[in-house]
Amino acid sequence: MRQTKIDEFLQLENHNKELEKRVKEEVAKNREKDKLLFQQNKMAALGEMLSNISHQWRQPLMEISSIFLPIEAKINMDIPLDNQELLNSIQKLNDITKYMSNTIDDFKNFFLKEKEKINFEILEQINSTVNIISSSLKQHDIKLDIIIQKNTHMLGYKNEYSQVLINILNNARDVLIQRKIQNPKIKITISENKNDIITKIEDNAGGIKITPIEKVFDPFFTYEKINGSGIGLFMSRLIIENNMNGKLEVKNNKDGAIFTVIIPKS
Numbered sequence: 001m002r003q004t005k006i007d008e009f010l011q012l013e014n015h016n017k018e019l020e021k022r023v024k025e026e027v028a029k030n031r032e033k034d035k036l037l038f039q040q041n042k043m044a045a046l047g048e049m050l051s052n053i054s055h056q057w058r059q060p061l062m063e064i065s066s067i068f069l070p071i072e073a074k075i076n077m078d079i080p081l082d083n084q085e086l087l088n089s090i091q092k093l094n095d096i097t098k099y100m101s102n103t104i105d106d107f108k109n110f111f112l113k114e115k116e117k118i119n120f121e122i123l124e125q126i127n128s129t130v131n132i133i134s135s136s137l138k139q140h141d142i143k144l145d146i147i148i149q150k151n152t153h154m155l156g157y158k159n160e161y162s163q164v165l166i167n168i169l170n171n172a173r174d175v176l177i178q179r180k181i182q183n184p185k186i187k188i189t190i191s192e193n194k195n196d197i198i199t200k201i202e203d204n205a206g207g208i209k210i211t212p213i214e215k216v217f218d219p220f221f222t223y224e225k226i227n228g229s230g231i232g233l234f235m236s237r238l239i240i241e242n243n244m245n246g247k248l249e250v251k252n253n254k255d256g257a258i259f260t261v262i263i264p265k266s
């Protein structure tokens with residue numbers, strides 16, 4: 001009788017060890033998978049950005065040639081050029097190239113690898129993020145409001161914060177377009193309380209039609225979309241919760257979806 005108890009105990013112990021080992025293996029595998037998805041999500045954002053940059057550059061490129069053309073024509077027709085006119089043209093060209101170089105900087109910063117959390121200004125980061133997708137919002141007449149209740153700083157990985165914003169903004173844009181919403185709008189509000197910095201992103205696309213709503217954060221969960229891979233929000237939550245000790249929440253209001261990013265101040 002006693003022996004069987006000991007045997008049972010040993011068996012159980014073995015079983016536990018085996019289980020522990022398997023849990024460890026699975027956790028390691030999942031980490032690898034998450035890393036891969038992170039990369040995949042970044043690549044998708046990269047593709048998105050490339051198409052936005054080319055879109056954003058088309059207009060200034062046309063403006064540049066429209067500045068050159070009259071000068072070239074005058075020279076060809078031997079019409080004298082006055083200095084002021086030339087200076088004005090040069091000034092315009094300077095402005096345009098500065099704008100184009102900013103677009104590239106936004107792009108480059110986004111892909112730098114971040115090692116340390118830094119203290120960054122939220123409005124600045126939001127502006128450069130919005131710059132990345134503004135042309136596609138404009139193209140679809142989507143109005144974007146940014147409301148800063150206090151111009152705060154945040155401690156964290158600023159590119160990853162941008163990546164999360166892009167995921168959420170892209171989703172809102174996609175749904176607004178897909179559902180052909182009249183007067184499409186996205187509103188970003190930044191506020192803070194004693195402990196946290198809160199970024200709220202609202203749209204008027206009619207809301208998330210999935211129950212339970214938390215399902216949107218599941219990996220590979222995609223709904224109503226033609227080219228969705230279902231990793232955007234999964235990745236966003238991972239970044240906010242694992243890398244910044246924050247929270248990413250979602251709910252619907254009467255107009256549409258509200259995503260809330262809560263990041264602790266310290």
Ligand SMILES: Nc1ncnc2c1ncn2[C@@H]1O[C@H](COP(=O)(O)OP(=O)(O)OP(=O)(O)O)[C@@H](O)[C@H]1O
Pocket residue numbers: 044167171172175203205207208209216217221222223224225227228229230231232233234257
């Ligand atoms: N603002 C929103 N309004 C309504 N539904 C939304 C909104 N944001 C997300 N969703 C729903 O949540 C789903 C999951 O979003 P998620 O970003 O994780 O994946 P995806 O957009 O389908 O694909 P991916 O982002 O990987 O390209 C979407 O397919 C969509 O159905």
Ligand SMILES: [Mg+2]
Pocket residue numbers: 167170171232233
């Ligand atoms: Mg998405």
